[in-house]
Amino acid sequence: MAEAAGVASLRSMLDQKAPHYNSNQRSYCTDYTLKRYLHARKFDVAKAFNMLTATLAWRKDFDVESISMLKVRGNGETGKVVVRGADREGRPILFLRPGQENSKDDHDGNLKHLVYELERAVACMDELRGVGKMLVILDLQHYSMSNAPPMKTSRATLHILQDHYPERLAKFLIIDAPWLFQGFFKIISPFIDKETAAKLVFVNGKTAEAKREVLSKFVELNRLPKSIYGDLGDEEFFTADEYFRF
Known part of the structure; x- marks a missing residue:
């Protein structure tokens, strides 16, 4: 048709x-x-x-439509989910950084924060100019049992992304996936549809330079913080007062 x-x-x-x-x-x-x-x-x-x-x-x-920055700032204070900059195709970048988790057990609050950031990413798009998708970067440095989201939250997150934001994902980069995440991924992978799975890119080079080379194919390194192999100072990348300013 x-x-x-x-x-x-x-x-x-x-x-x-x-x-x-x-x-x-x-x-x-x-x-x-x-x-x-x-x-x-x-x-x-x-x-x-x-x-x-x-x-x-x-x-x-x-x-x-009622989710405001005032409602999610507490969950977003550490910058665990951030929309910042654009990739080489001009698409907004959504950063997921579970190592910055500060409210692991707040299932509803974390989902509202996620949706707020997804809507923020969509607001940065320009569909008239062909920009209707986002690049997602999942930074798994410092990922551990203490900050890993509950399975309930992970499955709800996947459901929201796949079922309520279809055709919004360009690529999903997964950086430094530890063995703990690999076990989690095996559990959740049956719930990932084939189209989404095809967009996953694991960035696990043996050296920092190898990882920078992979990342640079998708985004200029001066748009990434040094903590994830970029050139941008971490405080330049995110401070809560700047990000959530009115």
């Missing part, structure tokens, strides 16, 4: 339910959004419709 025809069919199905949607739900359903859901479901309009309506219901129940 041609993309335009798919969008028209999906729009027609949505229009039948439009009276039940609030203004936020209706404004979410741009043509770009419809295209993403169609691509995610290989242009099966019925499946795309089911996926999109599930997202609309989730966004309403999760109250996505």
